[in-house]
Amino acid sequence: MIAFWIILTGSLVAISCGLLGSFLILRKMSMIGDAISHAVLPGIVIAFLLSGNREPLSMLLGAGFFGLLSTFIIEYLHQKAKLQTDAAIGVTFTLLFAVGIILISVFTGKVDIDQDCVLYGEIAYVPIDLWILDDGTIMGPRPIYILSTVLVLIVLFITIGYKHLKIGTFDPAFATAIGIPTVLWHYLLMGAVSITTVASFESVGSILVVAFLIGPPATAYLLTDDLKKMLIITCILGVLISFFGYWLAYWLNASIAGCMTVLLGVFFTIVFIFAPNTGILAKKLKSNKNAISI
Template sequence: MVGDAISHAVLPGIVIAFLLSGSRETLPMLLGAGATGLLATFLIEYFHRRANLQTDAAIGVTFTFLFAIGIILISVFAGKVDLDQDCVLYGEIAYVPIDLWVTANGTILGPRPVYILAAVLLIVVLFIKLGYKELKLTSFDPAFASALGISTALWHYLLMAAVSLTTVSSFESVGAILVIAFLIGPPATAYLLTHELKHMLAITVVLGVFISFAGYWMAYWLNASIAGCMAVITGVCFAAAFGYQRARNMNKARMSEGLPPAGQAAG
């Protein structure tokens, strides 16, 4: 849910970026939002670790505080400017094909969000590849990681920075609904199917691709919201995995008691 908190907490960064640049162009808006997103993740973890707050309480305190600062900055310095999250961050995936990157000489290079998110994807993949061992140890066994001399705080903040970068860079092109749905849905579904981390990462990627295609064609067939349909497919996948896991656990319990699996007659 850190991504959901970031979607509100980035407002002061957007306002400050506008005040410094005097423009609502995408680059300064993203830079301002990204900086505030990193600040939000740092504050959440700081309050959770240093003030012993529950994670949900730390998230609530942080995003309401930063969001309120953003509202005050707008009312004082930018009251007559159409400047809010809806106009600079809450995008729509259907508009991606028409958001083109045009060079100074008029050459069209294709959709601009594709280049931005491809660069973010490369950064995140390299980060996971280079720091896989440290990320795994600090996430699942921080005591053992500390005993090996690995800085758990450093790697945790790096992970939260990657989450913040991915979240902010995705908001403008695909919208908040899809960002939250994909941050939570595919990995939660994968967790129901396997407890092996590498398998979980692979299943998450495959699910993300499947949900994207299935949700798009569902939206095309129903003439409905693309983001909404993708989020619905995410929920359907999670429900199917949950049902499969329940059936598998029930069969294991029956077999441990010497009973045949459900649906199979006793011999």
């Protein structure tokens, strides 16, 4: 049963992050998840100072607010200051992370409070993080309910806004010309990314969240040019990586998140070499055929 909960948790995070990560990959904003993982630190500290405790809900609310704030700052710098997206991301997350460090050193120097509260979760602890009702009824792991809710919201968001997100991703100028509010949908996408990453941090840790945001979509991108197929392949890859990554960790007696991330790299490498159209071997064979025909 422990294996089931861990694999299910990994799959929920992989699907949620992968669906959003597909749009980030296409928009060349794949590292936004890593930026958010640093930028939320001030929110964690402020939430602790206001609530006086380290309850997960208050931490997530504080982190979520600053995750959203960071996306707004990044977009503002990109649009108004004409910074490249990667530069805007770098400036924003380093600034907010530094503010968080200062708040910790000034106000919580004698308290055990830092980014570990939210950012560096451990997926192996999911089966013992139980939701227990007042009458003592055990409902199962609490992260499963949180991540399932997030996944449902993400699926609804993409289903409702698929046309707007697709056109805004591939041709924002055309989207604006036909009346699609591209700025609004961009902020909605960034908000969804922020909420998803922050909700996943405590359960699986920031490294695995960033890996699932980038790895499965990047692998799927090498296999197809169709967005719908890319989303489907991304989800399948996420589940496979969660399943085999857990059993690899069990076999090696190693870190589960580490094994999932390494396995993700293995999947990507295999596709990078053997993909039918974009793989190294396919390109080499095509090049040889062209040379022979000439």
